[in-house]
Amino acid sequence: MTAxxxxxxxxxxxxxxxxxxxxxSRRGFLTVFLPALAxxxxxxxxxxxxxxxLLPFERVITLEGKMASKRDFFEDxxxxxILLKHHIRIHITSVGSREVAIRDLDDYDFVFPSGQxxxxxxxxxxxxxxxxxxxxxxxxxxxxxxxxxxxxxxxAKEGIAEPQPASGKGEPLYYTLDMxxxxxxxxxxxxxxEIGIEDFGITNTNRILAQTPDVCTANSASTYLALxxxxxRGEGSEVxxxxxxxEERAHRIxxxxxxxxxHADVFRTYVSPEGKxxxxxxxxxxxxxxxxxxxYLARSKKLDLERVLLYPxxxxxxxxxxxxxxxDGDRLGQxxxxxxxxRRRAMELGFRILDPTGEVAGDQLTEFLRETGIPVPSVxxxxxxxxxxxxxxxxxxxxxxxxSGEESG
Amino acid sequence: xxxxxxxxxxxxxxxxxxxxxxxxxxxxxxxxxGPDDRVTLRxxxxxxxxxxxxxxxxxxxxxxxxxxxxxxxxxxxxxxxTRRNSRYHLAWLASDRSFRxxxxxxxxxxxxxxxxxxxxxxxxxxxxxxxxxxLRANSPDQQISWADLADASAAGTLAFAMxxxxxxxSGLAALVGVATAAAGTGGVLRPDDxxxxxxxxxxxxxxxxxxxxxxxxxxxxxxxxxxxALITHESELLALNATGKLRTPLExxxxxxxxxxxxxxxxxxxxxxxxxxxxxxxxxxxEPVQRRIxxxxxxxxxxxxLERIPSLRRSIGNALYFPDRRQVIDxxxxxxxxxxxxxxxxxxxxxxxxxxxxxxxxxxxxxxxxGLSGADDSRSGRxxxxxxxxxxxxxxxxxxxxxxxxxxxxxxxxxxxxxxxxVSEDFDGRTAIWSGLxxxxxxxxxxxxxxxxxxxxxxxxxxxxxxxGIGLDTFLDRHRDLPLRARAVRxxxxxxxxxxxGELARVxxxxxxxxxxxxxxxxLAAFKEIRGCxx
Numbered sequence: 001m002t003a004x005x006x007x008x009x010x011x012x013x014x015x016x017x018x019x020x021x022x023x024x025s026r027r028g029f030l031t032v033f034l035p036a037l038a039x040x041x042x043x044x045x046x047x048x049x050x051x052x053x054l055l056p057f058e059r060v061i062t063l064e065g066k067m068a069s070k071r072d073f074f075e076d077x078x079x080x081x082i083l084l085k086h087h088i089r090i091h092i093t094s095v096g097s098r099e100v101a102i103r104d105l106d107d108y109d110f111v112f113p114s115g116q117x118x119x120x121x122x123x124x125x126x127x128x129x130x131x132x133x134x135x136x137x138x139x140x141x142x143x144x145x146x147x148x149x150x151x152x153x154x155x156a157k158e159g160i161a162e163p164q165p166a167s168g169k170g171e172p173l174y175y176t177l178d179m180x181x182x183x184x185x186x187x188x189x190x191x192x193x194e195i196g197i198e199d200f201g202i203t204n205t206n207r208i209l210a211q212t213p214d215v216c217t218a219n220s221a222s223t224y225l226a227l228x229x230x231x232x233r234g235e236g237s238e239v240x241x242x243x244x245x246x247e248e249r250a251h252r253i254x255x256x257x258x259x260x261x262x263h264a265d266v267f268r269t270y271v272s273p274e275g276k277x278x279x280x281x282x283x284x285x286x287x288x289x290x291x292x293x294x295x296y297l298a299r300s301k302k303l304d305l306e307r308v309l310l311y312p313x314x315x316x317x318x319x320x321x322x323x324x325x326x327x328d329g330d331r332l333g334q335x336x337x338x339x340x341x342x343r344r345r346a347m348e349l350g351f352r353i354l355d356p357t358g359e360v361a362g363d364q365l366t367e368f369l370r371e372t373g374i375p376v377p378s379v380x381x382x383x384x385x386x387x388x389x390x391x392x393x394x395x396x397x398x399x400x401x402x403x404s405g406e407e408s409g
Numbered sequence: 410x411x412x413x414x415x416x417x418x419x420x421x422x423x424x425x426x427x428x429x430x431x432x433x434x435x436x437x438x439x440x441x442x443g444p445d446d447r448v449t450l451r452x453x454x455x456x457x458x459x460x461x462x463x464x465x466x467x468x469x470x471x472x473x474x475x476x477x478x479x480x481x482x483x484x485x486x487x488x489x490x491t492r493r494n495s496r497y498h499l500a501w502l503a504s505d506r507s508f509r510x511x512x513x514x515x516x517x518x519x520x521x522x523x524x525x526x527x528x529x530x531x532x533x534x535x536x537x538x539x540x541x542x543x544l545r546a547n548s549p550d551q552q553i554s555w556a557d558l559a560d561a562s563a564a565g566t567l568a569f570a571m572x573x574x575x576x577x578x579s580g581l582a583a584l585v586g587v588a589t590a591a592a593g594t595g596g597v598l599r600p601d602d603x604x605x606x607x608x609x610x611x612x613x614x615x616x617x618x619x620x621x622x623x624x625x626x627x628x629x630x631x632x633x634x635x636x637x638a639l640i641t642h643e644s645e646l647l648a649l650n651a652t653g654k655l656r657t658p659l660e661x662x663x664x665x666x667x668x669x670x671x672x673x674x675x676x677x678x679x680x681x682x683x684x685x686x687x688x689x690x691x692x693x694x695x696e697p698v699q700r701r702i703x704x705x706x707x708x709x710x711x712x713x714x715l716e717r718i719p720s721l722r723r724s725i726g727n728a729l730y731f732p733d734r735r736q737v738i739d740x741x742x743x744x745x746x747x748x749x750x751x752x753x754x755x756x757x758x759x760x761x762x763x764x765x766x767x768x769x770x771x772x773x774x775x776x777x778x779x780g781l782s783g784a785d786d787s788r789s790g791r792x793x794x795x796x797x798x799x800x801x802x803x804x805x806x807x808x809x810x811x812x813x814x815x816x817x818x819x820x821x822x823x824x825x826x827x828x829x830x831x832v833s834e835d836f837d838g839r840t841a842i843w844s845g846l847x848x849x850x851x852x853x854x855x856x857x858x859x860x861x862x863x864x865x866x867x868x869x870x871x872x873x874x875x876x877x878g879i880g881l882d883t884f885l886d887r888h889r890d891l892p893l894r895a896r897a898v899r900x901x902x903x904x905x906x907x908x909x910x911g912e913l914a915r916v917x918x919x920x921x922x923x924x925x926x927x928x929x930x931x932x933l934a935a936f937k938e939i940r941g942c943x944x
Contacts, residue, residue: 091687093523103520191595203552203665204727207595260597260730261506261513264526264674272713274529278670278728299714402733404516 062089063328066105067112068097068218069267070320072291073336073349074112082341088332096217098397101125110329112322114219114285119321120390126325136322136333138343139351141287143223143318145177145210145310146267148276150200151192152308155182158195161310164378173293173303174377177310179231182210186256192280204280212283214262216403219318221262224283225400226387227316228253239388246392250399257400271307281310285318286377290350293374303374311377316387448685449475450498453489456480456621457503457578457642458673460706464698472692474685482576482620483507490522490678499686500676501527503578503642510735523683525690526672528699528708531725532582533668534558535646535659540567540637549786552665555590555611556791558638562614563796564783565820569638570617570629573748574741579622579641581738582669587611588741589729590666591792591941597730598737606744607941609754609864610796618748630654642671647707647720663726670728673708754864755800755856759849760831761871762805763840765906770872771831777933778831781940782824785933793941795827800863802852803830806845807837808877813852842871844878846900846916847887854895865898866922868939869913870932872906881912885919901939903927 065074073079074090083090095103097113101121105111113119119135126133152175155161160181163172185195185208192204212221229249230238240246263269266282271292289309296304322337324330336342337354347353352365369376387393398404452465459480469475479497481489489495490508502508505524512521534553536544543566544557561567574580585598591611592602617632619625622641626649629639633655639646643661650658675693677686692698699710709721732738746752760774781795795801795818802815812833816826849867856865875881888896899922902913910924917924927935 095523099520189594189596205595205666206727206729258597261509261733264524268711268713272529272709272711273717273722274670274709274725275713277725280727295714402513 060084060087060089061328062091063109063332064091064093064107065110065112065329066093066095066100066108068095068100068114069220069285069288070112070114072288073346073351076345076349078345078348079342082339082345083332083335086335086339088335090332096214097219098222099217105325108329109326110322110324110332112320114320115223115318116321117222117387117390117393118219119323121394122321122323124390132324132326132330134324134330134333136324136337137319137354138322138337139287139346139353140317140319141285141351142311143220143227143316144284144286144289145281145312146270146284146289147281147308147310149306149308150197150202151280152310154192154195154197154200155310157199158185160185164311166375166378171305173305173308173375175308175310177312179227179312179314182208183228183231183256202276208281209257209259210281210283211259211266211279212257212262213264213266215257215397215401220283220285221401222393222397223316223318223387225253225257225396226393227312227314228256229388229396230314230316230386231312232256239386240392240396243392243395246388246395247399250396254400276306286352287350290369290374294348294350294372297373309377447473447475448682449477450682450685450689451496452476452478453486453495453497453500453678454478454480455486455501455503455578456482456623457645457671458501459621459623460648461501461702464702464705467701468689468692472688474689480621483578483581484575487511490676495678498677498679498682499689500678502674502676504582504671505674505676506731507578507581507738510733510738513733514735523677523686524674525694526674526711527690527693528673528702528711529670530642530644530673530708531663531668531670531728532579532586532641533643533646533725534569534662534664535639535641535649536662537637538657538660541660541662550665553662554666554788555587555664556666556788558614558664559587559591559608559611560783560791560794562612563610563791563794565614565797565818567614567637568616568635569614569640570619570625570632570636571615571640571748572622572625573618573620574745576620577622578671579645580618581742582671583640584608584741584745585731585738586664586667586669586729590664590788593788598732598741600734600737600740603737603740603744605941607792608744609799610792610794612745612748612751613796613798615748643709643721643725644707651707661723663724665726667727667729668725669731670725672711750862751798752862752864753798753800753860754796755802755860755866757802757804757849757853757865757867758830759804759806759845759867759869761807761840761842761873761905762811762833762836763807763873764836764838765873767834767836770906771834771836773927773932774831774870775828776931777936778828780933781936782827785937789937789941793937795824801827801830804845804849804852805831805833805835806841806848808839808841809837810845810848811835811837839877840871840873840875841878842869842875842912843881843884845869847879847884849900850888850891850895850898853898854892857892857894857898861894867898867900867920868903868936869900869916870903870905870927870935871908871913874907874909875912881916885916888919897921901925903932903935903939905932905935 071092071094074092097115097118100111100113101118111122123133123135152161156163160178161175164174164176190208192206192208197204212224215221215225232253236245240249266279267284267288269275270279270282293303322333324333343353347365347368366376465476465478486500486502487508490500491511544553544561545551548557558567571583572580574584588603588608589598591607592598617628617636619628622645626645629636639659646659646661675690677683696715699712699715702708703710703718707720780790783794785794797818800815800817804813805811814830816823816830846869853865856863900916900920901922902917902924904910904913904924905927914924925935925938
């Protein structure tokens, strides 16, 4: 049995650096993703030829998978068709990524948490029990704030958001968000009407905030938590280094994430016709928005100019972890990192795919978006952003989400 | 949710196909449908979803899954869902917020059941067009808010119907919505926001209640001549309008300060029925079924891409944040009480009319009563004003209680009579605060003996120090000997002028009341702080 490709004792951090417009810092990526690539290359020889048509009498296996927003990939019709050519059907149980990690996995062939922290929870636990575990990291996607034109414009008027120049004439799809200034509005408990949302034709007396799914269960929410903790580090270190620091910072940023009972699926609410009233600013993955625009474009032959993205100046990139729990799951893991059709499709769904040849495939997404007619988001900030160590992140999640119940305060 | 099998349309063809597959592909049989698909599931459902009953018959025809349904209110469903071995396989709720709060309070220890939102509907206000026009004309920006509803209710010009918040999602959503608007922070309700009851005025207009939305709509139809508004799901309002039984269809008002949304989740209670659950969810979320639900029941599809019918294209306004703490909801429900047994409120104002109050200070008190009688246009003023059914007693005191007069707010002439309670120019030379309060408690004991259901409180305002009658200690001794009910009455104190803050704080603390300061601000602000803890 193989344990994870990473020793369980290590508590890794995802530290990425981004530099020039739309290009990903290759050195930064290599240091982080080299272990993953090594695994992928080894896997390549074992895979052999594939992609042949389904033989009529060949057995199709149904794999049980548990995941959160990465179901967007496995629920895609094209992905399903490609997998069927490989005689695989996927049955998905959809829950938050951290929920994936903390529950029993006996009935599953693979899991696909949206980020490294939840993945690490799983590999650590399974390594202790010496259970089959193999990790594949096919792509990454940054954390963004998805919003509406009026909200982005009122933030721009306040000097907190700035349209990205090349993202659409007159009606930019992308804005760069001064996260610190945005959090200051939240901290001061300002309401949307107090900063003049009425001037943009909207009445909203709600307090300004970015809605997330439940931080106790969702990776996007805990990544946002890390982003808030990083932005609000003050004089402290970039990430909390001790339990004391983690607790202190969690208590300090808790009011910034106060949103009441969270909605289960904030992104789907956001893209619904009722989204502007129910979820005007939500934490999401870039790929969710790009997929949405691609579908919208295909359906109505134009872009949805009402919905826009706010890119925090400090980028937090999430790295979904495909974890095979047995041999069948392993075969699927090899496919999604190796099969050219599946990789191409992942890119079309807005993921920034990692290239098995060692090249970062960010430029491929740029090219694809250009071909499709979707403006290319540019990120020209080189701020370093880092996740706290797993144990400390878990502590912060628990404090901010009250995950262990009211009696603990 | 992912389909494990394609949704079959024609059972006969499906079974034939399955048979052929079973013959040809023994190994693949596990992924194909077989005749054993016919299952019967026990479903626990919110009464709000009773109009979906015909859909469940179609579910059986189209998927072979039969459903036996029990409709039960929120309190019952919450209890059933938290049981270890529920007798139900599935639950379909108007909202699972109440249940999720229970799970949170228990600390996420158990794995929560799978839940999938099926449709949405906001809880909003259906109004007679004339009522809506009147409220709109009175509002500064021609947009109706919950504060406007509270104001009209308190003034007795709005009688509305709303389902019981203890038993229905729509009632609870409305209660939380109006409480959030009353708190006015724009944020999620915290325990501090609900430590004072600001909704008395609003609920004085609550004229009709029922434990199920269907009965509520039926009773509303019967009493449409005397009722002005119905607070419930948008879907119910549109459906009611479509019945043609209303003389004038209701205008749907989306309050400008926001609303709560229900999302009708289907929950899997018995994990052994996962396959059937997936098929039910897949069927319910399929385009034709989402469209059917939308067209027949006016719920908004969960499918973002499905185009809404014209009546569902209006903007619903902003969703308010729902509290994530059980104690906030519990407190709101406790204050709300039993809608069938309303408890009228009565306030005893014990007001200092010693000489030092003459002039500007007395004018402040008159301005405060004018504001509370409906002249204060601010949002807090609209929630906190005197309301229909409320009784106000004014005890003016100097060296002794000068007079005691009572007005119950019943009709349009009463605001003038309430204001007249404090117009007297008769001032006394001395200040007997504690004798006055002792008198007030004896009045309170008498009132409660005759009307034990009253919500009674005392507001004591003074601008000076006690220089006649008994002292504070003597008062507190006598207070301890009062009958239990009278002793429970709180005294809130308002410090004005040269009053002794220490003594006023002490008596407030001893009776469970609070101290408000009228120094450097209008007396009205201090009275409002006491009525609704508005700072």
